[in-house]
Amino acid sequence: MKESMFDVSLRELKELLLRMSDLVERSIEIATTALEQQDPHSVHKVFSLEKQINQCHLMVDAQCLNLLALQQPLAKDLRLIVAIIKINTDLERMGDQAVNIATNTERYLKQPPIKPLVDLPCMFAEVRAMVRETFTCFVQNDVALARSVVKRDDRVDALKHKIFLDTLEVIKSDPAKIEQGLSLILVARNLERLGDHATNIAEDVIFAVTGEDIRHAPRVETMIY
Amino acid sequence: MSILHAKNIHAYFGTNHIVKGISLETEPHQVTAIIGPSGCGKSTFIRCLNRLHEETPGARAEGSVIIDGENIYGERVDPVSIRRKVGMVFQKPNPFPGMSIFDNVIIGLRLTGEKNKEVLASVAEESLKDAALWDEVKDKLKTPGTSLSGGQQQRLCIARALAVEPKILLMDEPTSALDPIATSKIEDLLSKLKKKVGIIIVTHNMQQAARISDTTAFALMGELIESGPTSSIFTAPRMQQTEKYITGRFG
Ligand SMILES: Nc1ncnc2c1ncn2[C@@H]1O[C@H](COP(=O)(O)OP(=O)(O)O)[C@@H](O)[C@H]1O
Ligand SMILES: [Mg+2]
Numbered sequence: 001m002k003e004s005m006f007d008v009s010l011r012e013l014k015e016l017l018l019r020m021s022d023l024v025e026r027s028i029e030i031a032t033t034a035l036e037q038q039d040p041h042s043v044h045k046v047f048s049l050e051k052q053i054n055q056c057h058l059m060v061d062a063q064c065l066n067l068l069a070l071q072q073p074l075a076k077d078l079r080l081i082v083a084i085i086k087i088n089t090d091l092e093r094m095g096d097q098a099v100n101i102a103t104n105t106e107r108y109l110k111q112p113p114i115k116p117l118v119d120l121p122c123m124f125a126e127v128r129a130m131v132r133e134t135f136t137c138f139v140q141n142d143v144a145l146a147r148s149v150v151k152r153d154d155r156v157d158a159l160k161h162k163i164f165l166d167t168l169e170v171i172k173s174d175p176a177k178i179e180q181g182l183s184l185i186l187v188a189r190n191l192e193r194l195g196d197h198a199t200n201i202a203e204d205v206i207f208a209v210t211g212e213d214i215r216h217a218p219r220v221e222t223m224i225y
Numbered sequence: 226m227s228i229l230h231a232k233n234i235h236a237y238f239g240t241n242h243i244v245k246g247i248s249l250e251t252e253p254h255q256v257t258a259i260i261g262p263s264g265c266g267k268s269t270f271i272r273c274l275n276r277l278h279e280e281t282p283g284a285r286a287e288g289s290v291i292i293d294g295e296n297i298y299g300e301r302v303d304p305v306s307i308r309r310k311v312g313m314v315f316q317k318p319n320p321f322p323g324m325s326i327f328d329n330v331i332i333g334l335r336l337t338g339e340k341n342k343e344v345l346a347s348v349a350e351e352s353l354k355d356a357a358l359w360d361e362v363k364d365k366l367k368t369p370g371t372s373l374s375g376g377q378q379q380r381l382c383i384a385r386a387l388a389v390e391p392k393i394l395l396m397d398e399p400t401s402a403l404d405p406i407a408t409s410k411i412e413d414l415l416s417k418l419k420k421k422v423g424i425i426i427v428t429h430n431m432q433q434a435a436r437i438s439d440t441t442a443f444a445l446m447g448e449l450i451e452s453g454p455t456s457s458i459f460t461a462p463r464m465q466q467t468e469k470y471i472t473g474r475f476g
Contacts, residue, residue, distance in 0.1 A: 006473070072432055073472070074431065074435070074459045074460075074471045075459060075460060075461065075462055075467075075468050075471050075472050076461075076468060076472060077472050078459070078460060079460060079461065211460065211461025
């Protein structure tokens with residue numbers, strides 16, 4: 001069947017969203033690598049990426065508004081556009097969180113490291129993988145993958161908790177390390193938020209594809225333990 | 226309790242099997258919309274709901290339609306009495322030519338033998354008010370119905386149908402010949418009318434079905450594919466064919 005005008009606009013909208021998610025992924029990559037390798041020289045790139053992400057944010061919203069007004073989509077088309085509007089918000093906030101990580105990294109690296117980073121690199125890897133999987137499930141309409149992303153968020157939360165406690169111990173033993181310790185805690189918090197946004201996106205993908213709204217549903221895991 | 230329950234309706238034109246076993250139940254105070262591609266048998270189906278279909282030479286219907294606990298296809302049922310219970314409004318407004326606005330509204334009642342002038346006048350007023358036409362015509366009730374605008378004529382036909390106090394009003398694409406303003410007047414009217422009568426409306430305009438109906442049924446090639454709450458049909462239909470049709474990706 002020939003692609004209708006609506007299908008063309010929808011495809012272009014999805015492509016724009018993918019460009020945006022690519023920018024988000026790169027900025028997370030740069031910000032976390034800087035802290036991991038204790039090398040702040042490339043964090044400025046995160047700030048310029050964030051400006052591009054904001055541009056996309058506006059463009060996606062404008063295109064969604066147009067499609068809603070002019071094409072009055074229904075059923076799965078309507079769900080997809082509503083999902084894209086929400087995903088767009090999450091992506092923009094993810095860009096902001098990458099900036100926060102970059103800023104906290106810069107502050108942290110102004111002085112010699114206060115401790116070897118053990119759990120933080122694990123959390124970096126976890127969150128990056130989660131973000132990549134989220135974008136993959138959006139591109140491929142992969143509901144099973146989206147559900148596994150949602151579950152993965154528990155591990156990110158657990159790592160954040162551990163980093164909070166460990167860093168707190170370091171600070172307690174040496175008040176001179178408070179400022180840097182706080183930077184690490186903030187980074188863990190930024191990463192946790194990234195995980196939350198990735199989870200939101202995965203939930204939106206599930207909604208767009210199946211019509212099922214899984215938000216706020218009690219998870220089996222939390223019911224058993 | 227359903228107000229109308231059509232069970233396994235089959236309809237034929239000669240040997241052409243057009244409606245193939247449609248069942249549909251409608252609730253009181255609800256608008257039920259029937260959507261589907263042109264030629265799928267929507268008009269034929271709703272014409273079975275007041276036994277109008279069989280008036281076409283060579284046409285025949287099977288199945289049962291329960292209204293008020295009575296099967297309108299029962300043996301001793303008079304089709305004319307059914308059409309009082311189940312009113313109909315067509316695509317093209319069809320006020321009776323040569324008849325005043327007033328006479329158009331009360332013709333049904335007159336045919337049943339009502340002669341009391343006061344009764345006729347009060348029914349005309351009430352019906353025209355229910356059809357949201359009273360204010361526009363109250364000073365010219367004696368002028369011909371055909372002198373009104375298209376939208377007003379359609380509301381006149383609605384008033385005419387309401388005057389005999391039907392249980393159910395069937396509407397076959399009632400706004401397809403009207404401009405957007407006249408259309409929205411009728412759509413607004415339906416949301417009030419449904420408090421009095423059950424409404425079944427055939428429409429090819431999906432946005433209209435979405436705006437005005439409580440339940441939507443999707444028909445395809447003489448069969449009912451899916452029916453359910455309008456909000457779920459238009460956001461997350463269960464059947465692939467419904468999805469394809471309402472997203473315009475049919476065929
Ligand atoms: N009076 C008639 N005589 C013979 N065939 C008819 C007649 N009216 C409709 N049909 C056929 O019945 C089928 C369904 O028509 P209809 O119920 O009007 O469809 P819809 O209202 O969904 O557009 C069509 O194929 C049409 O050609
Ligand atoms: Mg028709």
